[in-house]
Amino acid sequence: MHTQRLTLTLTALASAGLLLTACGTESGAGSEGGSGGRSVETEPLLTGVRWNVDSLTVGGKTYEAPDDAHLEIGKDGRAGGSFGCNSVGADVTIKGDTVDFGEPLMTERACEGDGRMRFEKNVVRALGKEKFTARVDGDRMTLTTAEGDRMAFTSRPDGPEAPLTGTKWTVRAVGDAKSAAPLPKDVADKVHLTFGEDGKVRGNLGCNDVTADAEAKDGRITFGTPATTRKMCPGKAMTTERRLLKLFDGTARYELERNTLRITAADGTVIDANTAEK
Numbered sequence: 001m002h003t004q005r006l007t008l009t010l011t012a013l014a015s016a017g018l019l020l021t022a023c024g025t026e027s028g029a030g031s032e033g034g035s036g037g038r039s040v041e042t043e044p045l046l047t048g049v050r051w052n053v054d055s056l057t058v059g060g061k062t063y064e065a066p067d068d069a070h071l072e073i074g075k076d077g078r079a080g081g082s083f084g085c086n087s088v089g090a091d092v093t094i095k096g097d098t099v100d101f102g103e104p105l106m107t108e109r110a111c112e113g114d115g116r117m118r119f120e121k122n123v124v125r126a127l128g129k130e131k132f133t134a135r136v137d138g139d140r141m142t143l144t145t146a147e148g149d150r151m152a153f154t155s156r157p158d159g160p161e162a163p164l165t166g167t168k169w170t171v172r173a174v175g176d177a178k179s180a181a182p183l184p185k186d187v188a189d190k191v192h193l194t195f196g197e198d199g200k201v202r203g204n205l206g207c208n209d210v211t212a213d214a215e216a217k218d219g220r221i222t223f224g225t226p227a228t229t230r231k232m233c234p235g236k237a238m239t240t241e242r243r244l245l246k247l248f249d250g251t252a253r254y255e256l257e258r259n260t261l262r263i264t265a266a267d268g269t270v271i272d273a274n275t276a277e278k
Contacts, residue, residue, distance in 0.1 A: 045136045046094065047073045050258070051153035053083060056123055058149045066116045067172065068260060068274055069123075071153065083123040085111035085180075090127065099132040099143060111173070111180050126151065162259050162275050164216055165195045169203075169261050169273035174243050176268050184236040191244065193273065195221075205241040207233035212248055219255070221263065223248040247271060 053069035055062050066084035073079050079092040079101065086109050091102035104127050111117055132143035132151075141153040171191040173180040183191055183206070193203035193210075201214035201223070208231050213224030226248040232238070250266040259275040 046099075046134060046141070047075050049073065049155045051081075051141055051155055053081075053123070054152040054154055056119065056126060056149075056151050058122055058126060060148075063115075063119055063122060066119055069119070083120040084116035085109055085120050088124070094134075097134050099134045101127045101132075109180070111175075116182075123151070162256070162261075164254065164256060164261070165197055167194065167261075167275055169193045169195075169275065171244070171271055171273045173272040174240070175270055180270055180272060183240055186235045187237050187240050191240065205244045207231055207237040207241050210248075216254070219253060220251050221254055222251045243269065244271065 049072070051071045051073070053065040053071060055064050057063075069082060069084045071079060071081040071083075073092065073094075077091055077093070078089065080087070080089045082088060086107040088104050088106050090104045093100045093102075104124055106124070111120075126145070126149050132145055135142050135144070139155040141155070143151045143153075169192060170189060171183060171193065172188075173182050175181055182188070187206035191204060191206045193201055195201045195214055195216065199213060199215055200211060202209070202211050204210065205228070208228040210226050210228045212226040213222075215222045226245065233241075246267055246269045247263060247265045252266060253264045255262045261273045263271045263273070265271070
């Protein structure tokens with residue numbers, strides 16, 4: 001398998017059925033491994049699971065994965081997920097404990113800061129290797145190449161999608177459809193929104209608390225004029241807050257995927273958030 005320029009527009013990727021639909025055909029049974037785990041024996045051990053990426057080891061150097069980096073492997077010969085920034089999809093063939101990815105296809109979003117793009121490029125480069133040997137031990141999986149490069153995963157039990165209302169959504173990044181940057185360190189983990197059953201949204205924008213009407217229906221949220229406290233905060237908190245206030249200008253689109261929420265404001269500002277659980 002050779003690494004090529006791995007880009008595809010989001011529209012084309014979605015129409016190709018690669019976005020998070022995930023993956024493989026399996027034949028043969030893997031053999032029992034030693035105390036370090038066992039190789040793949042049956043479909044349920046590998047497919048139909050959301051695998052959170054923990055780390056990537058390439059050339060003896062280990063890179064920690066960004067939040068929400070994940071891979072899903074299904075039973076239809078497809079794999080999909082995200083390695084920190086873009087949506088990625090690929091064909092996959094599984095035979096026993098051998099996993100062979102086809103050429104990955106990616107969206108073209110550029111993400112700034114905290115090494116997410118660097119991690120993503122390293123993962124895609126690793127997927128360009130020939131084949132992986134998969135080992136599953138309970139809720140952990142490793143994919144290892146013949147050269148010793150290794151990806152480590154932890155499964156997240158299947159469960160209901162986090163609802164829009166009643167969930168505390170922690171904002172992780174803000175930007176537009178082509179690029180998004182993680183929030184500055186001095187406001188990271190402080191910016192959050194909670195949509196209530198009473199038709200209001202409450203939270204914090206990095207400095208001030210905010211309250212506004214918020215009517216959600218059919219993938220859209222119509223916001224009312226926000227009411228905020230009036231503190232002045234140092235550093236980049238006020239800059240972040242001004243960007244987030246654009247969310248409240250009219251009707252925004254929203255997308256839910258398990259524990260992640262993306263809101264696209266009327267002016268194109270994109271806000272990525274997730275729940276406390278990775």
